[in-house]
Amino acid sequence: MxxxxxxxxxxxxxxxxxxxxxxxxxxxxxxxxxxxxxxxxxxxxxxxxxxxxxxxxxxxxxxxxxxxxxxxxxxxxxxxxxxxxxxxxxxxxxxxxxxxxxxxxxxxxxxxxxxxxxxxDGLDTRAAQAGSALRAGLLELQERHECVGDVRGRGLMQGIELVTDRATKQGADRLGSAVTARCFELGLHMNVVQLPGMGGIFRIAPPLTASDEEIRTGLDILDTAIAECVSAAV
Ligand SMILES: Cc1ncc(COP(=O)(O)O)c(C=O)c1O
The missing domain is CATH 3.40.640.10 (Type I PLP-dependent aspartate aminotransferase-like (Major domain))
Incomplete structure (x- = not known):
């Protein structure tokens, strides 16, 4: 080859x-x-x-x-x-x-x-810093929300995987769509992976110029959307 x-x-x-x-x-x-x-x-x-x-x-x-x-x-x-x-x-x-x-x-x-x-503007260093803040925030969401099965990625490219069960790692496609829609209503455009069967995975890649405050706002919206969609599904 x-x-x-x-x-x-x-x-x-x-x-x-x-x-x-x-x-x-x-x-x-x-x-x-x-x-x-x-x-x-x-x-x-x-x-x-x-x-x-x-x-x-x-x-x-x-x-x-x-x-x-x-x-x-x-x-x-x-x-x-x-x-x-x-x-x-x-x-x-x-x-x-x-x-x-x-x-x-x-x-x-x-x-x-x-x-x-x-x-x-040293945007490599900035992406590393903003990326660790984003990652820390996502890991914190994982601690509080049982449906966040995995957080992965590097710098300002992070992914979270929503699951119906952390043990089986079954993807929560419907919850993923609901969270995407709710985030959008609250002002956050979430990029859910569109491939069949992968609707519970979010690819999160904010602009390299995103401020700390914008990243915090995004995390807060995601937190609210997950909490609301999970309680609506119960
Ligand atoms: C990983 C990857 N490679 C290549 C491409 C193609 O890029 P372009 O359409 O700018 O040629 C894309 C576009 O989505 C991509 O995500």
């Missing part, structure tokens, strides 16, 4: 954070087989997890890195980053990629500005 493409944290797949060392092992396995390791950091890259790139945790450098989302600050911008050697090999083999908007100067300028602002 030519390559292995992975997300460092499965984001929309339920906020699954593989254990430390997983990607170092994967990189070794790729090297043994002459495969490239492509890391998709569309969601996790550019400070979200508390470091510039989530792959840094495992001390690896991917052969190819893909970025999107944060890079364009809302504009449609994505990037493929690789080594000069791999780029040359792609040219030598006649690889061709184009779209109408390839290398558009306007969005490229936005992307460069995003990188400058992330660096200028």
């Amino acid at each position: 030519a390559a292995c493409i992975v997300e460092p944290i499965l984001s929309s797949g339920g906020v699954i954070d593989p254990p430390a060392g997983y990607f170092a092992a994967l990189k070794r396995k790729c090297e043994e087989r002459g495969m490239l390791l492509i890391v998709d950091e569309a969601q996790t890259g550019l400070c979200r997890t508390g470091s510039w790139y989530a792959f840094e945790r495992d001390g690896i450098v991917p052969d190819i890195l893909t970025l999107s989302k944060t890079l364009g600050a809302g504009l449609p911008l994505a990037a493929v980053i690789t080594t000069a050697e791999i780029e040359q090999a792609a040219h030598d083999r006649g690889y061709l990629f184009f779209t109408t908007h390839v290398s558009d100067p306007l969005v490229a300028a936005v992307g460069v500005t995003v990188l400058d602002v992330l660096q200028r």
